[in-house]
Amino acid sequence: MNIKEKTMKNVLNAPFLKETAKTASNMYRLGWDERNGGNISRLLDEEEYKDYIDVTNVIREIPLGFDANSLKGRVFIVTGTGKYFKNVEDDPETNLGIIRIKEDGKVAQLLWGYKDGGRFTSEFPAHMMSHMARLSENPKNRIVMHTHPTHLLAMNYVHELDEKKLTHTLWQMSTECIVVFPDGVGVLPWMLCGTNEIGVATAEKMKEFRVVVWALHGVYGAGEIIDEAKLPMKFFAYTPCYRKEAGSYRAEERGMIRGHQFNKVEMVQYAHPEHSKEAFEELVGKACSLMEKLGLHFRLSKL
Secondary structure, eight states: OOOOOOOOOOGGGOHHHHHHHHHHHHHHHTTSSOTTOOEEEEEEOHHHHTTTOOTTOOOEEEEOSSOOGGGTTOEEEEEBTTOOHHHHTTOHHHHEEEEEEOTTSSEEEEEEEOTTSOOBOTTHHHHHHHHHHHHHHOTTOOEEEEEOOHHHHHHTTTSOOOHHHHHHHHHHHOTTHHHHOTTOOEEEOOOOTTSHHHHHHHHHHHTTOSEEEETTTEEEEEESSTTTTTOOEEEEEEEEEEEEOOSOTTTTOOSSOOEEEEEEEEEEEEOOGGGHHHHHHHHHHHHHHHHHHTTOOOOOOOO
16 A cells, blocks of 8 residues: 655744744844854754654764763754854755754754755754753753843953852843843853853753853853743834824914924833733833933823
8 A cells, every 4th residue: 555655844934943043033133143153942842843844854964972862852943053143044944954863862863954064053062951951940941042142241241250149230230130030040150162061061050040141152041932032122212203283273374284293212122921011010110210310200191
């Protein structure tokens, strides 16, 4: 009896791939991952990839150089080594790879991507070891991201790199931080990146913290969803606005429609739904604080 081969959907249309690519583009836009800095790994559930990837079709095998036995059979999408985040969305098949950890836990089987002959990021040991550590604490963990947030990195050069002191300062600077990472921030002293040693050290910290700072380098973040690993994201804009002029002054005059121009500062915050109330309260608090510091009279209205 002939069994028809299952027709796989185009992996370029897979939601998990699109989200990973868009995240890489946004991190580049924010200036956190210039050139080939930064990397993302995402553990995929079978329901996510089964219609897009045939796990029996192995393109090639890549030695891991460490033991990932507890991840055997698991499938990940991972950014490639030496790749630029700005290119991921335009050419995902070159800059991303989908790999499966072989049953021996020592080899990665390439199922898709790295079409130029490349391989996973040089930080792969730290990623996989962090996944193992976070999964032991939270079986729902799926994301590990390494990035270089500009302001946090600058703090590394002026702030004492002590876990308790750095955590306390961050909590004081941004009140929602105590909600986003109530367990604080782990800190590793400077170590050579891309090695198993820093991978082991990061994984050990990940057992206690979801955010780990690599001194004078960047930060590792983990979460259940890709947004959780990089949220909250905060923006402000200085915007010229136009509205129809109120009142009847000179209404009898003919001519162009009169408009009122003004400029305003807008604050926007993207946060996890569970933290939306805290994010809103922070935005209102900052607006009120600004008015008070400027000595301006204002009224807070509830709509």
